[in-house]
Amino acid sequence: MHFHRRTFIAASLLAFASISTPASAQSTLLNVSYDVSRELYKDINPAFIAQWKAKGGETLMVNQSHGGSSTQAGAVIGGLEADVITMNQSPDIDILVKNSLVSPDWRKRLPSDATPYTTTTIFLVRKGNPKGIRDWSDLTRPGLQVIVPNPKTSGNGRYTYLAAWGYALAKDGSEAAARDFVTRLFANVPVLDGGGRGATTTFTQRAIGDVLITFENEAVLLDKELGGDQFDIVYPSLSIEAAAPVSVVDKVVDKRGTRKQAEAYLQYLFSPEGQEIIAKHHFRPRNETVLKKYADRFPAVKTFTVEGTLGGWDAVKKAHFSDGGIYDQIVVKR
Numbered sequence: 001m002h003f004h005r006r007t008f009i010a011a012s013l014l015a016f017a018s019i020s021t022p023a024s025a026q027s028t029l030l031n032v033s034y035d036v037s038r039e040l041y042k043d044i045n046p047a048f049i050a051q052w053k054a055k056g057g058e059t060l061m062v063n064q065s066h067g068g069s070s071t072q073a074g075a076v077i078g079g080l081e082a083d084v085i086t087m088n089q090s091p092d093i094d095i096l097v098k099n100s101l102v103s104p105d106w107r108k109r110l111p112s113d114a115t116p117y118t119t120t121t122i123f124l125v126r127k128g129n130p131k132g133i134r135d136w137s138d139l140t141r142p143g144l145q146v147i148v149p150n151p152k153t154s155g156n157g158r159y160t161y162l163a164a165w166g167y168a169l170a171k172d173g174s175e176a177a178a179r180d181f182v183t184r185l186f187a188n189v190p191v192l193d194g195g196g197r198g199a200t201t202t203f204t205q206r207a208i209g210d211v212l213i214t215f216e217n218e219a220v221l222l223d224k225e226l227g228g229d230q231f232d233i234v235y236p237s238l239s240i241e242a243a244a245p246v247s248v249v250d251k252v253v254d255k256r257g258t259r260k261q262a263e264a265y266l267q268y269l270f271s272p273e274g275q276e277i278i279a280k281h282h283f284r285p286r287n288e289t290v291l292k293k294y295a296d297r298f299p300a301v302k303t304f305t306v307e308g309t310l311g312g313w314d315a316v317k318k319a320h321f322s323d324g325g326i327y328d329q330i331v332v333k334r
Helices: 005-017 035-054 069-077 091-098 136-140 155-172 175-186 196-204 216-225 250-256 259-270 272-280 288-293 313-321 326-332
Strands: 027-034 060-067 084-086 117-126 146-149 211-215 231-234 239-244 246-248
Touching (some): 027 035, 027 069, 027 259, 035 216, 035 259, 035 272, 060 069, 069 084, 069 155, 084 091, 084 259, 117 216, 136 155, 136 175, 146 155, 146 196, 155 175, 155 196, 155 211, 175 326, 196 211, 211 216, 246 250, 246 259, 259 272, 272 288, 313 326
Parallel strands (some): 027 060
Antiparallel strands (some): 117 211, 117 239
16 A cells, blocks of 8 residues: 555644644653544543653643544654554554564553454444344345445444455355455445544435444444434444554654653553543443443444454455455445
């Protein structure tokens, strides 16, 4: 995938400029993150800043940049100086390893393979579910409009694609059947937004589509923000576990002298306080005590993982998302 440096840097700077945490800063951190984590880090940042200050640290400012996950990784490769990167899929950190920005051992530096929480892919439908959408198989009906972000630029979209593939694989048992199913599903996608938040806007504000496929936390947030009287959440019979990986960007923190602050920031995500904030934003925390406390927020859902079912991210990227891969072939048929 090729990235245009100026375009990505400009877009990312615009993205975080309005989400800075106000402070009289002596030090700053930049967290480059994916599209639908904005509200989470709006709460994480001031909580961490206060704790850091109370423990004798200096005053900090934490700035945020948000966009499609793969787009954000491209921005960092293009020169955006992220101290930390908080993504929704590991390939968007692994590509920074390949570009000598992040250490190859990044998964081992924090608990749970450096993933402080997980989420899963679900459906958001219009109130009363007028189209009777219950499972993935319903999404291939002729005339139905399905809203998803672009899997080439968005981790949210990539998880949607893979969730549909895994569902078809489990149901029919063959790669050919899975390809046919996902082809028919994407034939019902009228527009491919660059990120999860763009897809949400298409569905909620532009009123396009019968169903939005997105992360659980995004659907719950929307339902809450809009009063719970416009949409319903539908959990499919099988979905995908989306673990959200985080890392310091080693080349940047060593250049800027911010390693200590950046590492503490990421460690805070795994602390009981950080896990509480994560759970309150409807991401599934790793801390079992916190998860149990908020169990009513997280309905049981049968999930699979990319590593356990689809052969791992390297195999998936090569087969599905490389130029000319299965996804490109499917999109040509749309």
